[in-house]
Amino acid sequence: MDGVVLCEIADEVLPESPEDPTEFRFGKRRWVFKDYLIEHQEEILICIEKCQNARTRKLKFRSIRQESGSCILVLCHEQTHVRARDIEMEVGEQILPLFFKDFRGSLEFEVAQQEKEHKRPLKTYVTTKLYDALYEKHRQTINVEQERSLDLPKRFQSQLRKYQQRTVSWMLGREQQITQVPANFIVLHAIDGRSRVLKHKYCLQFYPFEEEIPKISLPPGGILADEMGLGKTVEFLAMLLMNPRPQDSYRNDYWHQRLEEFSDEVPLKRARISKKDEVFCICTKKHGKRVQCTKCHRWQHEICMTISDTSDVPHMCPSCWSELVKSGERLVESGATIIVSPNAIKMQWFEEIHKHISPSLKVLLYFGLHSSFWVSPFDLAQYDVVLTDYTILRNEIYHTTDFKSDRQMRHQQRYMRPNSPLLMVNWWRVCLDEAQMVESNTSAAAEMVRMLPAINRWAVTGTIDELPPLLEFVGRPEVCRPPDAWQTVDKAFQLNYKCEPLLELLEHSLWRTCKSKVEHELGIPPQTEVVHRLELSNVESLYYREEHLKCHEQFLAAVAKHTRHNADNSSCLASISPQLLRIILKPFLRIRQTCSVPVVFNSNVSSTDYLHPQDLLARLKSNNENECKTELRSWASSYNGLAAIYFIKNDFPQAIKYYNLLLKLANEYNEQNISQVHWLPLSTS
Template identity: 25%
Template sequence: MSLYQSTLAYIEDEEEDQDQSTQSQSQSQSDTYMVGFIIANIVGLQYYSGRISGREMVGLVREPMNQYDSNAIKVLNTRTIQVGHIEKKVASVLAPLIDSNLIHVEGIVPKPSKKGNMYKIPCHVHVFTKLDAFETVKSAFWQSGLSLLSENSPLFSTSESMVVKEKKKGDVDEIFKLVDENLSQNKVNGIMEPPKDLILPDLFLHQKEGLYWLYHRENSDELPPFWEVKDGVFVNVLTHYETDKRPEPLRGGIFADDMGLGKTLTLLSLIALDKCNASNDGKIEVIADETKPLVISSGKRSRKGKVIQTGSRSKKQKIEDYVGQRGSKMTLIVCPPSVFSTWITQLTDHTKRGMLKAYMYYGERTQDVLELQKYDIVLTTYSTLSYDLESSNSKSPIKKIEWWRVILDEAHIIKNHKSKQSEAVNKLNAKRRWVVTGTPIQNGSMDLFSLMAFLRFDPFSTKSYWDSLVQRPIVQGNAKGLSRLQALMATISLRRTKEKALIGLPSKTIHICNVELSEDERKVYDEMEFEAKKFVTGYIERGMVTRHYSTVLSIILRLRQICTHMELVPSDVRSSISSYNFEDASNNPELLKKLVILLQDSEDIDCPICLSPPSKIIITCCAHIFCQNCITRTLNSKALCPLCRRKLSESDLFAPPPEFNPEVDNSSYQSSSKMAALIELLKGTRNENPSIKSVVFSQFRKLLLLLEEPLKKAGFKTLRLDGVMNAKKRANVMKEFEAPNPDGPTILLASLKASGTGINLTAASRVYLMEPWWNPAVEAQAMDRVHRIGQKEEVKIVKMIAKNSIDERITLLQEKKQKLAKEAFGKKGKEEKREINLDDLRTLMSL
């Protein structure tokens, strides 16, 4: 989560555009409690195939675009198949409350009577809201004439609510405990060798164990977790759903090994097994018969797309016959563009020539399904997939293929379940589904819901079940929530850390270099922080953080920049923050210009709708920042700003000018305390060993430019790697840095986000982080570009932290996030009560 997102994580719940009263306590969306329940009918059963056979939880999903009723609430069973709708008179009351984020609802169907009505089923709808909204919600139901059964009602105890039942018996936790104790399908109790005729290198022991786990997950016929056979009927013990049809096995999961442990090669070994007959005793027989090479290489562009292959085309008919006889065992790999090079390098270096063919479905690409079926692997990006599956163009072959396997690499990209990337991957048709990421939890437990949705892990792939069973207990500080999350992760994921993988990787140490700001820096910092506190305190007291979001963002960013180098902060900001009040930029071109500069100064800004770096940036007249597609799609359904609820139209949207290069005036150059400390550390390393290479990471591109001249004067040869470079230039920089030239460059100045994924920096053994990143997972990814398989030297990480500053307070919030991510895979520990909220903003500003 970027600073942008984190500052806004509480927005929808804390601030309404009509209510500017003081909000003294912040709560996240899941920090809600049951105010009561109503009894409603599920109607229209005859029109849908979903069935309910016993006492079951059901999913209640708003359907605002329903052509017959804009208040529609559809009902799904635990297999995510629609059963019907909530009756209109109830939906007309619930829908406005749901849409305004005042309540959310969950449903459970009592055990139906034998003489029930075949066209409708009664459902207990449980209503959740914040404690301070209880009376408001009760009043809304009273005025509507609906009977809300709350705790003071004698009928409250008749509720079928899982929440009420938990308080009495705790049977749900017993179920989780039993599942946790019987993870036979998840235990890594064997090893598997890759097919030697296809995979060239010997795998490490942990990779062979990983291959065994992956293969057996894909080929197991066991019931999915939480399913049992009772009296010849299959029952989900969590949701009480019954069926006489055996549920499909959960063929896939989360491959969450630590970054740098060789997940890509392990997955290629799994793909290679598709060309073999593998027996349970580990014997493998290669069935593919390719005699002429079809080499995976850098590839050539054809009229039909980018094909990474060279060599003979005389095998065309043979390949088509092979696809026809064997069935199409095609693997789709979805990843960021920067990770393409990793997959291609692994294919080129570690697989036998011509045995695995790959196609880059990116840029100019084929629309021919038969063309794609010639390849074992299709590589694409999340954005390409989103465009293809969102587009009305039905020609996309991605839509038409039933993939043998889909692998989402760097899958934390889909952590927001509402983003277009998440929606796109969920539309894929696949027999096997894998989520691959070393950081499945970056900001909080809600990150995992989108992964469950993609994996189709019922019932956790339905949000109401996830909220009820996992999310709400975690957010409310209930220890049961963490234990459930741990059992769930143990059931569906495999994670090994570098410390436990026994691969002989050199050690990694992390040091904090506490930097004392100079007298001038301290004066400017203290003055700006004093003024910033007044602004932020006023916004919090008036409940107007959202309306002044860009000002708050600017304040926090500028405080961070002063800690690194005062040249990063415009002179007018150093004199007064008030010049950066962005409340309304519609008729103020100077403010818009400043906001553009703010965007270009920092990498730590994401679109709050898709939670990804903005593509085709749009700035609204209320000074909020979105992707063009995200905000346009939102305005099509509701003409309001998603953040501050201000009325918006397309005329209120502004596009910033193209990317600009920060100007650096070396003639008036002044050093900074952090920069001076860095150069001294680098000199010390050079004195220790002149051949040691270092990577200096920063989120500020201007700082990388500012560092070039002083490092040159200090006798260092440097290279720079940042986000504005094209792929070819980046590749050239990497090649030059990796070359073992004694007279070559020893320092790489790298943009943190541009270098966080998809590159190998094992030529270096020293890492310097010039400022703490809001999301510790991004820092971890950057560190692990250096500390990974292939590293021969001890790795030393140095984090540059300005004393008595916002730097220190960001590290405190980092520790909070890391704690949850670590404990999700553990067995003990107390859970944090909340994710990012107003209290964290107060911490940042030392209020």
């Protein structure tokens, strides 16, 4: 039987047995409750009826045939990760204390009760409150060794502040130490004396019993979410230098031997090419210096394969690499770190590496297969750092097995379409900078970064909107699954009911330092403010007052909309999630842009050049006239439509009335040259 049996409830009454007033019917059979449940039979019957009527998916009552041939009625849990419905939560809260003698309540039921007593909380949890609580959690667990100064390599040219040293120590601990945490399960013993199950602490999910609660080995890596400007790049580079991959673990003797075996079959790697030999490359060009694959013996262009004259590694074409890896061959082991960032700051990483590390690391800028250049997995593995960006990965997804068709082509293939070499290397470390760009599970870039093989996985971001996608990327999917469990701890934190469960889940995966907490360590000199007050002309003053009024109304509307569902009914912006904060502060951004260059950012004054006050006044008048014309056209169209309706109804006096109003409107405003009102003439026949 699929599912987990939670408790035996009733025995089947044989058809020939006389009727008993305590029996009940279920599934065309007669049943009588077990002795230990007789006193609760009314409550259980109500729950059975609710589950039958609602056709529940998680909690189900069903009959099971025993070896003796008789049937028993049991409560079972279907192994599905769909969210529990409200009726299932209601039934579970009523029935679990009756069936399990050691059941002492569960967080999901407590949170549901808190939701009924309070207004619905916000749908987000990444708030300043969470960051502060997590910072205190980390501060309490920092040991004496982490407080000591780090022994940085001599190659590292920068000096870390105290908070940066604490961050690097935590990152090194996440990569070097094996951390195990118990799974979020509790053991429940059923009242029938037979059934024992594991229940998730935070949701209505059950699992088969195990003698010991399973332990989860946390994967190396995590989320570095220090506030912007605190030096996340420097912290990451320091950690990169202090924890290189041991060289004995990535010699790749297997691949060296395989390539040598292939090369023995070709006497001359760059043999003379006959006219009948055709080039089969990743490009469509026919001419150029060529190199032969040691496995399939086909020819490619040296420039496309990025082969240098000094290379002594036998060449294998992209198609052969793809076939070998797809057939189950090993990945190429590497001590390299691949860093994925937005294209705008990719070169900033390149410059920061050369600035903070001397002698510098061996860095490759990877431009992807769309650039018509192939970099073999062997070559990628030789670098210390490989830099690429999300745009390249978005295109690279089309060079994976999921996007390649095995169907037969009508014509001969003119060029090869290999798999991405990034997926053929087992990277020592993968880092996503500005990781909030891949929080969407549906984007091509997010799908590609999750496919990158790596031992250590890091997400670096100063702005977090959604935690589950980042946690899944760094290898912590159990935190977000089942979805009900994540929703429970999320709401418990928002409602300020129990904050500890969420902090325990994030303690080993997320590090956040806020400026307000380390301001005394920054060493920033006090600011000096110089205020210059400008006198506005009448036109500018009028313009800014109008814009200020609009932004004021928009701000109040946004605050009213997004704070009325707050858990503690607070309107304090610091307690609102970052994405809601951006929405609420959007009117302030508009007024700031308006003050800087009013005619550029305001839709009412469309221009790309700055206008002097006289030009601004003329433009405002012109725009107001256009708005008036639009309103007049709507006015005239309404008269025309009403007249037509009455005309269809044969109410000609009313139709004539509205046509006269339309003509009057056209005569009045045509003289002012404000609007040319277009209307349909009344025709009679």
